[in-house]
Amino acid sequence: MGMTRGREGALCYHDGHLIFCMSDPLAILFGSPTRVKLLRFFLFNPSKEFTFDDMCRRARLVRRTARVEIAALEKAEVIVRRSLYITIPGKSRKLKALGFALNKNFPQLQSLQTFLFETAPINGKALLSHLRKAGPLDFVAVAGVFVREFEQRLDVMLAMKKLSQSKVETAIRSLEAEIGIEIRFAAMTSEELIYRVGMYDKLMRDVFDYKHQILVDRINVRGELHQGAFRG
Numbered sequence: 001m002g003m004t005r006g007r008e009g010a011l012c013y014h015d016g017h018l019i020f021c022m023s024d025p026l027a028i029l030f031g032s033p034t035r036v037k038l039l040r041f042f043l044f045n046p047s048k049e050f051t052f053d054d055m056c057r058r059a060r061l062v063r064r065t066a067r068v069e070i071a072a073l074e075k076a077e078v079i080v081r082r083s084l085y086i087t088i089p090g091k092s093r094k095l096k097a098l099g100f101a102l103n104k105n106f107p108q109l110q111s112l113q114t115f116l117f118e119t120a121p122i123n124g125k126a127l128l129s130h131l132r133k134a135g136p137l138d139f140v141a142v143a144g145v146f147v148r149e150f151e152q153r154l155d156v157m158l159a160m161k162k163l164s165q166s167k168v169e170t171a172i173r174s175l176e177a178e179i180g181i182e183i184r185f186a187a188m189t190s191e192e193l194i195y196r197v198g199m200y201d202k203l204m205r206d207v208f209d210y211k212h213q214i215l216v217d218r219i220n221v222r223g224e225l226h227q228g229a230f231r232g
Contacts, residue, residue, distance in 0.1 A: 040180030
């Protein structure tokens with residue numbers, strides 16, 4: 001095996017193929033689906049800090065596997081340890097706990113963020129695949145993260161004739177676990193949506209007055225929008 005550049009443990013030849021040696025951070029990063037999920041989790045939440053339990057819960061990770069992958073990301077210097085103070089039910093004072101956060105000084109941070117965002121299933125097709133598990137959909141519109149507008153207040157608005165908030169939330173949380181980013185959503189009955197569109201309330205303006213895309217419309221919300229003051 002021969003080295004291809006001066007830095008030890010960077011690019012190597014093995015059996016005639018160019019590979020990353022394991023001392024290179026980029027070789028450590030993409031070792032498993034769990035590692036990629038954790039990478040997205042931190043890269044899409046760059047200003048937040050998380051305890052180990054919080055990461056496992058939000059990203060739906062097996063604890064034993066997560067420990068291995070956290071250690072790998074620490075070794076690659078993509079994440080760093082932080083001391084956090086958390087609230088414990090029944091306790092009057094916050095307790096100190098170990099936490100983790102994105103290392104904003106990681107040299108390839110911006111490139112890694114761009115790559116992992118572009119390859120994440122943050123699109124209408126993936127969203128609908130999850131939402132249809134909650135039942136027949138009458139209306140779905142996406143905004144915010146789905147149209148690369150991160151400052152918007154809402155990412156998804158949906159309506160169903162027979163709405164189950166718990167089933168919709170389960171579907172949304174399932175997608176969140178895949179992409180590692182919180183999805184802000186509003187779910188309502190189809191009757192309520194038509195009423196609120198007619199009232200031009202704030203929730204409607206938060207979606208339809210800004211960049212958005214309508215994925216499903218079986219109740220002619222587009223027609224209602226075009227008759228009103230929205231940019232539908």
